[in-house]
Amino acid sequence: GQQGAKLGRLPKLGPPVAGFEAELPGLFQPLLVAARGRLAVFALGERSARQAFSPGETIADAGIFSPFSDQLGDEFQPSSVLNVEALERLLGGALIGPRLGVGRSYLEPLARIATGTRVDDERLVSRLILAFDGFNQ
Numbered sequence: 237g238q239q240g241a242k243l244g245r246l247p248k249l250g251p252p253v254a255g256f257e258a259e260l261p262g263l264f265q266p267l268l269v270a271a272r273g274r275l276a277v278f279a280l281g282e283r284s285a286r287q288a289f290s291p292g293e294t295i296a297d298a299g300i301f302s303p304f305s306d307q308l309g310d311e312f313q314p315s316s317v318l319n320v321e322a323l324e325r326l327l328g329g330a331l332i333g334p335r336l337g338v339g340r341s342y343l344e345p346l347a348r349i350a351t352g353t354r355v356d357d358e359r360l361v362s363r364l365i366l367a368f369d370g371f372n373q
Contacts, residue, residue, distance in 0.1 A: 240261075241258045241259065241260045241261075242258070242259040243256055243257070243258050244256065244257045244258075244259070244266075245257065246268060246270055246285075247268075247282045247285075249268075249270060249272075249282070249285055249286060249289060250272075250286075250289060250290075251272065252272060253270045253271065253272045253289070254270065254271050254272075255268065255269045255270035255271055255277075256268075256269055257269075263280065264280075265280045265281035265284075266280075266281065266282075267279070267280060268280075268281070268282065268284075268285040270285055270289075272289060275288075275289065277289065303367075304317070304348075304350040304352075304365050304367070307350075307365050308350070308352040308363055308365065309352075309363070311354045312352030312353060312354045312361075312363050313352055313353055313354060314350070314351075314352050315351040315352055315353050315362070316349075316350065316351045317348060317349070317350045317351075318348065318349040318350075319347075319348055320346045320347055320348055320349060321347050321348070345368040345369045346366060346367075346368055347367050347368055347369050348365075348366075348367040349364070349365070349366055349367070350364075350365045350367070351363065351364050351365070352365075
């Protein structure tokens with residue numbers, strides 16, 4: 237039979253961090269789900285989680301966001317990027333699996349999701365970009 241996830245406490249990641257650690261079949265390191273203040277982190281392994289809470293650069297500085305800068309516009313600050321293709325490979329097809337039925341054909345070409353925000357007077361405005369296979373990077 238297939239073994240399920242084993243849940244446990246997070247390792248010490250510094251000042252108050254809430255969340256849990258999960259050992260999942262097929263993953264080479266535990267998945268850490270953690271939050272501190274307004275920052276939420278999904279990381280493989282303790283080292284990745286520590287880097288996420290104390291990054292050496294912002295998401296805007298990292299090259300992963302540059303393909304989306306033009307689509308967001310200059311006034312938007314990068315907020316998040318999710319590499320759906322890499323996550324799907326890592327999870328062995330569990331994200332966009334056969335259980336989705338007809339919806340699967342719409343989600344399979346999804347490659348990346350990016351978001352950005354800006355402040356407009358007293359409102360926070362968000363922009364969401366869905367990039368599909370064939371997206372010119």
